[in-house]
Amino acid sequence: xxxxxxxxxxxxxxxxxxxxxxxxxxxxxxxxxxxxxxxxxxxxxxxxxxxxxxxxxxxxxxxxxxxxxxxxxxxxxxxxxxxxxxxxxxxxxxxxxxxxxxxxxxxxxxxxxxxxxxxxxxxxxxxxxxxxxxxx
Numbered sequence: 834x835x836x837x838x839x840x841x842x843x844x845x846x847x848x849x850x851x852x853x854x855x856x857x858x859x860x861x862x863x864x865x866x867x868x869x870x871x872x873x874x875x876x877x878x879x880x881x882x883x884x885x886x887x888x889x890x891x892x893x894x895x896x897x898x899x900x901x902x903x904x905x906x907x908x909x910x911x912x913x914x915x916x917x918x919x920x921x922x923x924x925x926x927x928x929x930x931x932x933x934x935x936x937x938x939x940x941x942x943x944x945x946x947x948x949x950x951x952x953x954x955x956x957x958x959x960x961x962x963x964x965x966x967x968x969x
Contacts, residue, residue: 893943895965897958901932905954915965919947927965930958945969
């Protein structure tokens with residue numbers, strides 16, 4: 834392909850891969866070396882330690898138990914399961930997470946008051962993603 838297009842050098846670089854292809858010109862020696870391929874390792878992930886993370890006293894972060902689509906109400910015409918300021922008990926339904934076409938009611942694991950909703954309605958959530966802040 835490089836000969837057909839008269840390319841002598843081609844370099845492609847992505848986040849974790851660097852690829853360089855070069856062909857000798859007619860002035861260079863006929864000894865052809867194999868193309869250079871370099872693997873660039875991704876940068877190390879920095880995980881904050883517990884001492885650096887500020888945890889609010891008396892506040893529980895409720896996290897998603899699964900991957901899926903987050904819904905705050907059972908259907909478009911129904912009211913929200915919970916809103917900011919609502920008092921909830923253990924096993925109160927907080928939301929629905931749709932996973933593989935199944936609507937899963939997600940229940941609270943603590944008694945308390947909803948002080949913040951961290952996710953917008955109808956968005957994808959990941960396992961372990963914070964969804965609600967609950968004052969205990």
